[in-house]
Amino acid sequence: MANKSFYNEILTYHNMSPLHKHELPEANMVLEGVNPSCGDDIVLKLLVEDGVIKNGAFTGDGCAISQASCDIMIDMLIGKKAEEAKMLYDLFMKMIKGTVTDEEIDILEEAGALKDISHMPARVKCAVLGWRTLNEMLWDPEN
Amino acid sequence: MIRNDIKNDFPVFLNNSGIVYLDNSATTQKPQSVIDAVSRYYEYDNANPLRGLYSLSIRATDDYEDAREAVRQFIGADSVKEIIFTRNTSESLNLISYSYAENNLKEGDEVLVSILEHHSDLLPWQRVTRKTGAKLRFVDCDEEGLITEEAFKAALTDRTKIVTMTHVSNVLGVKNDIKKFAEIAHERGAVFVCDGAQSTPHMKIDVRDLDVDFFAFSGHKMLGPMGIGVLYAKEEILEGMDPFLYGGEMIDCVTRLSATYAELPHKFEAGTVNAGGACGLKAAIDYYNSIGIDNIEKRELELTEYAFGKLTAVPHLKLYGPATAAEHHGIFSFTVEGVHPHDIATILDESNICIRAGHHCAQPLLKYMGVQSTARASIAFYNSEEDIDKLAAALSEVRGMMGYGE
Numbered sequence: 001m002a003n004k005s006f007y008n009e010i011l012t013y014h015n016m017s018p019l020h021k022h023e024l025p026e027a028n029m030v031l032e033g034v035n036p037s038c039g040d041d042i043v044l045k046l047l048v049e050d051g052v053i054k055n056g057a058f059t060g061d062g063c064a065i066s067q068a069s070c071d072i073m074i075d076m077l078i079g080k081k082a083e084e085a086k087m088l089y090d091l092f093m094k095m096i097k098g099t100v101t102d103e104e105i106d107i108l109e110e111a112g113a114l115k116d117i118s119h120m121p122a123r124v125k126c127a128v129l130g131w132r133t134l135n136e137m138l139w140d141p142e143n
Numbered sequence: 144m145i146r147n148d149i150k151n152d153f154p155v156f157l158n159n160s161g162i163v164y165l166d167n168s169a170t171t172q173k174p175q176s177v178i179d180a181v182s183r184y185y186e187y188d189n190a191n192p193l194r195g196l197y198s199l200s201i202r203a204t205d206d207y208e209d210a211r212e213a214v215r216q217f218i219g220a221d222s223v224k225e226i227i228f229t230r231n232t233s234e235s236l237n238l239i240s241y242s243y244a245e246n247n248l249k250e251g252d253e254v255l256v257s258i259l260e261h262h263s264d265l266l267p268w269q270r271v272t273r274k275t276g277a278k279l280r281f282v283d284c285d286e287e288g289l290i291t292e293e294a295f296k297a298a299l300t301d302r303t304k305i306v307t308m309t310h311v312s313n314v315l316g317v318k319n320d321i322k323k324f325a326e327i328a329h330e331r332g333a334v335f336v337c338d339g340a341q342s343t344p345h346m347k348i349d350v351r352d353l354d355v356d357f358f359a360f361s362g363h364k365m366l367g368p369m370g371i372g373v374l375y376a377k378e379e380i381l382e383g384m385d386p387f388l389y390g391g392e393m394i395d396c397v398t399r400l401s402a403t404y405a406e407l408p409h410k411f412e413a414g415t416v417n418a419g420g421a422c423g424l425k426a427a428i429d430y431y432n433s434i435g436i437d438n439i440e441k442r443e444l445e446l447t448e449y450a451f452g453k454l455t456a457v458p459h460l461k462l463y464g465p466a467t468a469a470e471h472h473g474i475f476s477f478t479v480e481g482v483h484p485h486d487i488a489t490i491l492d493e494s495n496i497c498i499r500a501g502h503h504c505a506q507p508l509l510k511y512m513g514v515q516s517t518a519r520a521s522i523a524f525y526n527s528e529e530d531i532d533k534l535a536a537a538l539s540e541v542r543g544m545m546g547y548g549e
Contacts, residue, residue, distance in 0.1 A: 005490065005493055005544055006489060006493065007486070007489075007490060007544055007545060012544070012545050012546035013546065015545065015546070016545070016546045016547075037501070037502075038485055038501060038516065039502070039515040039516055061515070062483065063483035063484075063485040063486050064482070064483055064486045064545060065485075065486065065489075120489065122485075123485065123489060126485065
């Protein structure tokens with residue numbers, strides 16, 4: 001096998017032992033995100049109060065990239081203000097497009113583990129599923 | 144016999160050292176002779192075929208028609224009038240649906256498709272049955288992917304006008320007994336359409352022996368270039384059909400309000416044709432003939448049996464389809480417990496191994512099998528035992544890579 005796998009420890013850890021993959025009865029925002037062509041299917045659940053993401057979780061099925069990316073995202077979002085989440089979303093999208101700086105990747109913490117996805121066009125949609133659902137839920141309900 | 148150094152005929156292997164290409168059901172690699180034939184056409188004979196009155200255009204026309212004759216011989220058709228060049232299998236099947244089915248189906252009629260079909264052989268029938276008010280019915284397969292004679296007979300009714308079925312399943316590798324099913328369909332008064340995309344590259348095809356009314360396949364899955372495909376249909380059926388696309392080169396005489404159409408097969412080839420692609424397809428057929436389709440079939444059976452043994456020995460791997468190696472025809476759909484098929488494909492790519500993962504354009508079949516997606520390895524005669532060893536070794540490590548203990 002190749003010496004350095006895209007599937008690094010951060011990714012496999014969040015896939016095998018997700019921290020936030022569970023129901024969230026107190027959630028006040030719930031939205032399903034689907035990648036119809038590959039079958040990734042998640043339901044993102046957030047508790048947002050006074051513009052702050054107080055808690056978050058997800059349920060669903062999909063490949064390791066979609067599941068780990070969503071878990072990492074929720075881990076980062078909890079406790080953040082909505083505008084901070086938006087900044088992270090924008091940075092993540094920038095990383096996916098391969099135009100992010102090293103300093104910006106540091107801000108993305110564990111989500112930076114997905115930076116090589118910018119070289120894997122077929123898997124981009126898996127990595128962004130959680131973030132895309134977040135965007136739709138909070139800022140862009142029409143699209 | 145297939146030469147040990149057969150891969151040297153294929154520049155892609157020389158330009159991608161160490162690559163293990165096991166996605167042959169999606170498209171095959173191209174021998175140098177095919178690539179050269181396309182170049183040669185454009186370098187020496189290029190003009191608009193079927194139109195010009197000068198010798199260069201006549202040579203272009205001859206090249207194009209020589210390719211048609213090569214296809215006729217390759218599949219055993221009676222006449223070159225029965226060989227229509229299209230872009231690919233999808234276009235061939237759409238042509239049938241638009242030009243034949245739409246004019247021959249009425250409300251209450253039935254079209255019978257098998258559950259094994261690629262979307263290419265399903266969506267055109269969904270469209271035309273919706274449009275005409277005909278009914279789309281399915282014949283299901285058994286657990287190994289086999290369509291039994293009993294199931295087939297039970298699905299036919301007196302209202303069945305068209306039966307369409309793949310020759311070899313692109314997901315399970317199982318081969319349908321087209322000759323028998325076509326005979327039964329004909330006894331019931333239905334016409335029979337066969338999707339030969341996965342069979343033509345790997346076995347001797349004789350459309351007269353199969354006695355199908357329509358047979359569709361793609362050039363690019365049989366060593367030829369992308370963008371050239373074939374529709375075979377019986378001459379008497381083609382004569383009764385309307386054109387598919389309208390425009391240049393498919394007419395005899397045009398007035399302000401009407402036109403008479405060209406003779407077969409040109410009636411179905413509107414617009415400037417893909418002459419370079421046809422030359423490439425002819426070179427592919429020449430390549431097949433130089434090795435011998437029987438030798439190719441024999442070598443692929445050896446590789447299929449070898450791969451079946453290796454794959455079934457991989458821990459936690461579930462292989463779908465036939466329980467017998469020989470029935471796989473070089474196609475292996477599988478899952479590895481706990482690892483998503485897309486992740487399998489990405490991990491294998493890290494070892495330079497090319498496989499497909501997903502629903503393989505056959506979502507109803509995967510749903511019927513009760514699985515969201517699978518990984519698929521598919522073989523061609525230029526693959527080697529070493530390719531399969533690398534595949535099996537990499538698959539054995541996939542779970543470990545993903546953090547499983549064993």
